[in-house]
Amino acid sequence: MNTQCKRSPILRQQFITTAWPGLAMICLLFLSSPAKSSLRSGPPANVSLTPKSITSPAGTPEVFEAVYSDPSGASNLAEVSLRVGNANAKSFYVKYSAVWNQLYMLNDAGTAYLGGFAPGSPHTITNGQGVLDCARTTISPQGNTLTVRWRLIPSGVFVGSHSLYMFARNRQGYESAFQSMGTWKVISQTLCLHFDGETAYVQVPDSNDFSPASHPITIAAWIRPDSTSFPYCQDAPDSCVQWAGKGDPGYREWAFRTYSIPNAQNRGNRTSIYVFNPQGGEGDGSYFQDTMSAGEKIFITAVVTPDFTRIYKNGVLRASNWHSSKPTPPGFNPPYVIVTPVHGPSDLRVGTEDFESYWFGSISRFRIWTRELSASEISQLYQADVAPRTGLALEYLFDSDTGSVAVDTSGKGHNGVIGGGAVFQSW
Helix, strand or coil: CCCCCCCCCCCCEEEEEEEECCEEEEEEEECCCCCCCCCCCCCCEEEEEECCEEEEECCCCEEEEEEEECCCCHHHEEEEEEEECCCCCCCEEEEEECCCCEEEEECCCCCCEEEEECCCCCCEEEECCEEEEHHHCEEEEECCEEEEEEEEEECHHHCEEEEEEEEEEECCCCECCCEEEEEEEEECCCEEEEEECCCCEEEECCCHHHCCCCCCEEEEEEEEECCCCCCCCCCCCCCEEEEEEEEECCEEEEEEEEECCCCCCCCCCEEEEEECCCCCCCCEEEEEECCCCCCCCEEEEEEECCCEEEEEECCEEEEEEECCCCCCCCCCECCCCCCCCCCCCCCEEECCCCCCCCCEEEEEEEEEECCCCCHHHHHHHHHHCCCCCCCEEEEECCCCCCCCEECCCCCCCCCEEEECCCEEEEC
16 A cells, blocks of 8 residues: 655655555654754744834934744744735835845846845845835844844835835745734924024035046935025125035135025026136036925036036936046037046035025035936835935935034944034925
């Protein structure tokens, strides 16, 4: 007689059929038992999540420490997940594959995984809800438990209250339930730094991270003018405010510039990114000139490289200008002045470039990268405040009152000094 039996996922069984005259005997031999096996039956478990309940502004990184376990040890876990949201679509669904040692995040539709990067690698994974920072997401196995410290950065479209779920699957296919572990309330940014137009500034010690002499830089900020006529401008005919940049006399590099109304050069409210030779004088750059209103929130992004500049308004490219002596490639305006950027000792300043003019209004989410951001990255930065972490060298969110210190949340440690009439206020 032949006998078949479904194999246990935990125990290996061997059936031996022995025929005696007039009798069929089935012997079931256990070649491994719970006492001898390294595997113990049972599904994985979701142990804990810290914090369980938190409220934080969009754009602010948060770390969730999730502890998972398996009765056969942490090495028996195949994958673990954290989902922020009640459904897979339009959620923060992040996964760690222990089999491949890679991190993933579901796309907006919840139909495909994005990424596939090792924890600690210099990568980010982005969907419309935000960013998974792979570089600062850590994995720690110990005994039966696996601890994942997920570093997530919610976008501006993810504002609201969201449930936090944990899930685990082991290498035998056993699964935990999707278990609700807490809530995360993402709120709109409520604060910014206000500049009085006369004395206010932020000053940051010089760094090669802020200089376009040897590598591209991208600078992005939200601005909100209090007036279209600035009280403390550079002298006519320019009548402008250089409201961020690097450039003491003899060591000019780059500056954001917005022209005041009235303006003798018909440049009223033109906003530019300029790059200079060290001695200063006329520079070259890119600009747009649109009607500006007091209280209007505008997102400005500029790219400055050894060869060219670009400027974006509200995520859209407006101009590209070539300033190098090299031949001008297609897609660029030719040089007005040939500029060769040189890294000098000038500090970086926000609110003013060189204490000769001052921004009157508010600034929020001022960031610098040591690379050129792509058009799609800049669009996402505008639409969802999804800030790529790769190459991020400085990040001033200005979303909480930090007194006289501008706190750099990029991880590079470029804290600045807040001085003059700069105060935190509602955005």
